[in-house]
Amino acid sequence: MKQCRFFSTAWVLAVLLLAASTAEAAKWSRDRDIIYGRKYGTALTMDVFRPAEPNGAGVIVCISGGWVSKHENINPIFATEFLKRGYTVFAVVHGSQPKFTIPECVSDIHRAVRYIRTHADEYDIDPERIGITGASAGGHLSLMLGCAGDEGDPDANDPVDRASSCVQAVACFFPPTDFLNYGKPGVKSLGIEPNHQFKAPFDFREQDPNTKLFVPVDLATREEICKEMSPIYHVDEGDAPTLILHGDADELVPLQQSEIIVEKFKEAGVPVELIVKKGAGHGIWPSMLTTDFATIATWFDEHLKPAATAQAGN
8 A cells, every 4th residue: 555655646746747847848848759879770769858048068868667768758857857957858768678688778878978979069068068867777777878988989980989978977766786796795687587577688699600590698698798787897986976866665676786886986986975765665756756856966066067167166
């Protein structure tokens, strides 16, 4: 019953905030289905929310839960606080499971950042003032860009692929961070456990050189991929400042996942903060829609300052 009341409360808040965001709509515009890349004949798209008075910075919202991503899940509610503060918001849809796996999802978000940076002038943003946010799988993808963004391929034919996929700030909710130590040290989450809830995004395959068919990888390779897709193994001193919000009653993504990566960030000297939400589980909790997005926006205010402002404040 508690869970039912929780979601009812969250739903009422969502409706109220949607009404508020609709009232604010005159202050921002929305460009739908901007193609930022293609793969296997499929268009990769995002919606761009433009504030009336841009502050010169951009925020990427990863539309992803369980590595499921679809255009109809883009909700202006999650852009409203950023738009009020002048951020241009990019709601990015990636190739979704069950068709695509986690590495392919990560690759799509890299591509989205490169595209946004390449077209920064068109969106009135500074290419060196880009933040990223998301929840659950969207939080995982955000951390992968914050920890493992790269400088691009200078020899690529496509100018987008030559651009950096690094971001300058991360703020996310309840992210998986270490598939090899999930909940407890040594407990692995490889997508093959009998009770694993997300087998499709872990269904890693490689092409057989003889048959040309895609076949499952062996266990050792699966573990290597899961390590590569775990943000915690990419942490170093050059990572983006990171804020994480996580409920201490989360039964899907243990709070431990945020705690261990926060410790790694601290060891590396990366600015980091963990906000633990008492009694909160996995999913939308009431304060997420009222105050927590404001907390994230304030984190971006601090870490996506214009260069001159940032220097003046040091």
